[in-house]
Amino acid sequence: MFIEKVASPGLAHLSYVIGDGGEATVVDPRRDVDIYLDVARREDVRITRIFETHRNEDYVIGSCDLARRTGAAIHHGGALDFEYGSAVSEGDTFEFGSVLLSVLETPGHTDESISLVLADTSFGEDPVAVFTGDALFVGDVGRTDFFPDRAEEVAGLLYDSIHDKILPLGDDVILYPAHGAGSVCGDAMADREFSTLGYERRHNPALQTNGRHAFIQRKIDEIHYYPPYFRRMEELNLNGAPPLDGLPVPAPVDPDEFAEARDDGMQVVDVRSPEAFAGAFVPGSLALPLDMVPAYGGYFLSYDRPIGLVAEDPAQVETAVRSLIRMDYDNVCCVLRGGMHRWETSGHEFDRIGRVSPAELWEQIDKGEDFTLLDVRKENEFQSRRLEEATFVFLGHLPDKLDDIPRGNPVTTFCGSGRRAIIAASFLKMNGFEDVGDTLGSLAACRKIGCPLVGDDAD
Amino acid sequence: MFIEKVASPGLAHLSYVIGDGGEATVVDPRRDVDIYLDVARREDVRITRIFETHRNEDYVIGSCDLARRTGAAIHHGGALDFEYGSAVSEGDTFEFGSVLLSVLETPGHTDESISLVLADTSFGEDPVAVFTGDALFVGDVGRTDFFPDRAEEVAGLLYDSIHDKILPLGDDVILYPAHGAGSVCGDAMADREFSTLGYERRHNPALQTNGRHAFIQRKIDEIHYYPPYFRRMEELNLNGAPPLDGLPVPAPVDPDEFAEARDDGMQVVDVRSPEAFAGAFVPGSLALPLDMVPAYGGYFLSYDRPIGLVAEDPAQVETAVRSLIRMDYDNVCCVLRGGMHRWETSGHEFDRIGRVSPAELWEQIDKGEDFTLLDVRKENEFQSRRLEEATFVFLGHLPDKLDDIPRGNPVTTFCGSGRRAIIAASFLKMNGFEDVGDTLGSLAACRKIGCPLVGDDAD
Amino acid sequence: MFIEKVASPGLAHLSYVIGDGGEATVVDPRRDVDIYLDVARREDVRITRIFETHRNEDYVIGSCDLARRTGAAIHHGGALDFEYGSAVSEGDTFEFGSVLLSVLETPGHTDESISLVLADTSFGEDPVAVFTGDALFVGDVGRTDFFPDRAEEVAGLLYDSIHDKILPLGDDVILYPAHGAGSVCGDAMADREFSTLGYERRHNPALQTNGRHAFIQRKIDEIHYYPPYFRRMEELNLNGAPPLDGLPVPAPVDPDEFAEARDDGMQVVDVRSPEAFAGAFVPGSLALPLDMVPAYGGYFLSYDRPIGLVAEDPAQVETAVRSLIRMDYDNVCCVLRGGMHRWETSGHEFDRIGRVSPAELWEQIDKGEDFTLLDVRKENEFQSRRLEEATFVFLGHLPDKLDDIPRGNPVTTFCGSGRRAIIAASFLKMNGFEDVGDTLGSLAACRKIGCPLVGDDAD
């Protein structure tokens, strides 16, 4: 019996292949399903079932494609009216080899959320592991902000699912959640991907509240963001995503053709590092450092216009394409051949972003220089610790709040480390702001060098 | 400027990616086109053109799928009415980067055959290489047996194509043919994949004949075989093959299920080595050692019944699937999970083939034992050297000539090395012959140990 | 924080890389250490410490080579006088990133055995996982037969280590043992590689005994085997293995040269499948199906004579070489070029093994045919269920017990599935037995088809 975890970085999405006796079940497959076929081939198992722990909102689930390739059946919870697959209910069981999977209905994150309990029948029917989807994570629990009208109700449902269904399985049960640290589906997940129900019961901060009421209050007080692409994911995952006919093959095009496409409306996405982007970029580009595509692409990218990539190498291109199609951005049409170097040597003008160190930033503030310090972190981060002079606009809201930022003045962007700041800086550049700098190091460096901070957790 | 050769073993098919200046042309792509996309990604080029040197008869050409993935244009010769792509004519040129490709019409193997001449314009317009399709190989020339009614005419056309079009390009031109040693499209190709026109002019045995007439006679005298699947390839390659939606994923199934499928008509193909097959096999299997699938599968396999595989490991399964889909056998439904070992431990009966060494064979002959020695090589091989007692049936003709082989008597199969003999042996077993042995080593070993041989070239 | 399990199949050895904060610790590295360097590079961590949970007896530990490549410190328990590294004691702690490792002294399997307890300091000091070496496995506990004079004492030590040290860490602690199913270091490990202390406490058969005394009695009653190579491993692992200067590169040699080397004393090891070996083999070969090299090579192979391999393909050769050097067999000098096929075509005589199906076997028994049925399983397997007519010699003891097997008579070898039986059959052939057959399927198939069995667990 094996459990193979398949992680999709960026999304911090975790899917699983559970195999035994020549069969396998996949839990929450991603859209580019080749990896599950590889695992199955290597392990000599046939994928016969696919479970969706819930209707996902942050990525296109790969169930339909995987079913098409393998003939597997698709199952999900019954509280939503899916256009494909079949519904399972509390207590339903599925057996193959020595694996016994039982369904727990664990609503809260969404109504149709289920968990899957794994027993090894060669040792009895006691649970040895549980796949909790977005109900319980290592170090956190799932979001409950998707139904603002039912905020209290669904937070309570999640409390009950965890306390009445999942934790009673036993302290010794291993936890396999659907996300790891960095996911937009939770806030405080541990940077550790192994845990047990007992460990979480005693150490998960979200489970240390004083009773159901406090838990609900805590959930209601959380601030979450809802990227616009979620809506599309929800639809696709309800109706069944259309087949993905191989990964898109973006054509490498010369600078002239690339520039022309951009001028005709192509979205230029630059996945290089913040330093490289700041060094030189194609005017009109959006900076989306490679590993941030999943978390922030959905705030800035349109499904209606083609996407052209700027990258350092073919490996970056492939990663970018995979990240994008997982969000249904199949419209990646081309990549700048030869990268920035070729753009530069072809005589095209390039643009730049200033790089400010926290020490320099502090000096500018100290001297009373006139500029906008734009902090684009999440609201809770901003409340916790910030430079007093900072203006707050959450990065994802920048498209709607450009008017709040004074034009004419220099702008220095700021975040936790300088990475979200480069996205913001590039977006300001795209929108006509001329003098834009990124605070490389941002808050992390400010704390190291002792800049004075204000906020709830400032010393 | 680069030329990357993509070889498909078994078929001994050679395709090429020619790239420069951010663009690439593919010559004669195979059906599983992922490899060309990989090369293009790595080399940062866009595939913009696909050339078919001729309508291939031995494999499904991948042009349509590759065009669909990349947007490339497809070109072929004009003497056939293709349902897709566009025709090119003598003298047409195509330029990208420093590559200049010019079309030569080189009929003979087929009427619409073309060759592509490559010049490096940064050094002038002199040819540096030529892609000759099935006109000229290293050490041989193409078959001209596809039009029996026009035998003399087409052999003459080939002579003219080679002598009036290709060789005049110059001795110093590098040769890139569509097949290497082992292909069914030629007989005597060199086991060396690099050559020049000058070297071939002076050393290619087929070009050493005394003039046009002798060349034609030589071609007419050649014996070639025409596997039944060729007809299907010709149709697909004329009309355009339907898209291949990912490689088939054969399901690993347990022995019981495998046996049941076999009993319901599934063709069982065992791709293990002859020794392993002889050791134990699933009754009713056809032995097709992995690298012989392309050369002999087309004689024995039906498109109408599903195929189940027996293999040693997942790598063999993948190779088998790729070999089969290149011949349009997309009907690979399953693979015996756990291989023969699992079949045996599950209590299913297995069958065996006897293994006779040449010394033992000779001893049996010497003693006058009563058995059929069945030599399944090609006719020219048989004529060249053979054991006097041998009965000749070409392996590919065995399905039609079973009645020529006396039942009741033991049969010992024989070929060049024992590999074709195992296919024959398995086929006899499938058809009710009970006492069947394979001469491992066959003719090669007979010669080493000095068995008395007869035939045109026997010493 | 990550834990990456590195499994070495065959040995069923599990080693671990624990990383966080840019540092990593390796637990029980194998000898070919490239894989740990790969993990470290990919995860951007520096390997700073290596722990040996005990002086291993079944493989050469890679600590010294890994330390040489990385500068890492080596630690082991203090109850043995190692020539390298440094001793740690109960309660010693090691911290990096959020990882806190604490040492538990857990003697029993060996005196110097230690376990490592892992806490995630970002969540407190409670243990979240434990690396138990050969003390506690999933579904079993470690062997305690290495000190026959102290049998009771060491079994008791193990009981105390598990009950007083390991289990009290808590039900919710994840278990990371040094071996998985198939290891010679335990007998009944689960075919499942994930578990917790709570699950083991309640389900591990070895922990369900009625108290300390019963546990000791159970351990004393166990039958274990001690392959001769263990002695060498123990010495190397005490003194520190000499550097491995890259993997040996066995030269592909032609049949003539291979035969000559064999005649000069080279040990021929054939790692192909039992079916392929039975089909045809180089006379004088030992059959060691690839995945059985670690478990049985040490009973049959000498360190003093070179080893020549017969394999199906280069991947098998590499796996064989890795398996052998893990047991300090660096003396792999060559591989038969072109495999058996080339041997056969070169005119060399080959040998064969008969393949008997259980039904045929039963028929022979039923008819009262005169032959030796040689069952080479472990004694406990033999006691549990067997064919009444079987003669018992444990496979590993065959070299010493050849005289117990009557010559002249046919011998049919038998085991659980036919795989150990092929090793035995080849060994008999090497030693002059002429008529030897292997029962493919062996006991597993006998049970399926309902052969009458005797023994403690026979129905």
Add this chain to the structure above:
Amino acid sequence: MFIEKVASPGLAHLSYVIGDGGEATVVDPRRDVDIYLDVARREDVRITRIFETHRNEDYVIGSCDLARRTGAAIHHGGALDFEYGSAVSEGDTFEFGSVLLSVLETPGHTDESISLVLADTSFGEDPVAVFTGDALFVGDVGRTDFFPDRAEEVAGLLYDSIHDKILPLGDDVILYPAHGAGSVCGDAMADREFSTLGYERRHNPALQTNGRHAFIQRKIDEIHYYPPYFRRMEELNLNGAPPLDGLPVPAPVDPDEFAEARDDGMQVVDVRSPEAFAGAFVPGSLALPLDMVPAYGGYFLSYDRPIGLVAEDPAQVETAVRSLIRMDYDNVCCVLRGGMHRWETSGHEFDRIGRVSPAELWEQIDKGEDFTLLDVRKENEFQSRRLEEATFVFLGHLPDKLDDIPRGNPVTTFCGSGRRAIIAASFLKMNGFEDVGDTLGSLAACRKIGCPLVGDDAD
């Protein structure tokens, strides 16, 4: 028979594995010899011979390590007194399979230079290919500047070697040289890696001179550079390089430790792109964009001080390490963990380089701004086309000519594309120049946008 080309980018070094009949010969192996072992394993051949076409000056040849791993014999020309291997002479032949290799003594580049002529004996003894080392390249011939006192003589020797030995082999012979485009061992090699003697005879610019005298004059007039590390290569390649015990494993270290090591004398090499370096870098770093390490590392790096790397990802680190050890820089001790991002967030100050576009540069010149425009190309490039205002210092001579560059003034570096300029810019920064910019695009872009140029080839 196969020839497998192994290219080492950066060095533009080409080595070859020639295999047939189970044996292989390697020509000019690089120092990290694992790739030859991989080819040999895959092709089932034993490497029995290694040829060095000459004592290489630009990299450590891997002969000794490869011989140690395989038992192969090493051969080189006799005109130099090597401490290892054995000398071969004109006409010596070596045969394996159908391969016949014959030695041609082809001095000129060096006295002991040899070429290897390949015949396929199954087609006769006519040559089909020739391995010319550094005598004849595609589009160029070897350098003859290594013996300044014998300039005329050695250029004449090369002329004779090419005209009297190599070209007479025949127009139809395929050319396999030791370097491709980009090598420091020639100047004008074609960006095409396939050619024949006939094509070169008619198109290689170096062979179009009017007779021997003109050839010699042309060679004498060439300008070549001699990086200081060549001396060390020559010594190692004469005496035999010591074994490379696996690739160095640079430890990922935190910014504090990295900074401390730098302050203690560690050389910091930043292999990221020019844009990324310009964006932000560790003060005191040398920029060496990854693919330029081989060509320029040897001018700037010391063998006596450790090297610490800054890179984007682990793949870059491995490439850098391989490039460095090929030049005997085994002293790579560490890599900045987490790259620049981590440096920035840890609060360490970073530095920047200005990025000037050619248009901006021209505007500055036009306005008469006061700055040094430093052109670091090779002298012949500078003579050919330049901006009139440029100061010339060849990049490799910068360490010796720092005093020629006025301090205090801003410096804008310039080269062919902006890549060599970033190395120069970083070196100036290391040496206290404060205001330094890189002209991204440099001459290539200047030409595209029509900046006025002067020089021999300016329009």
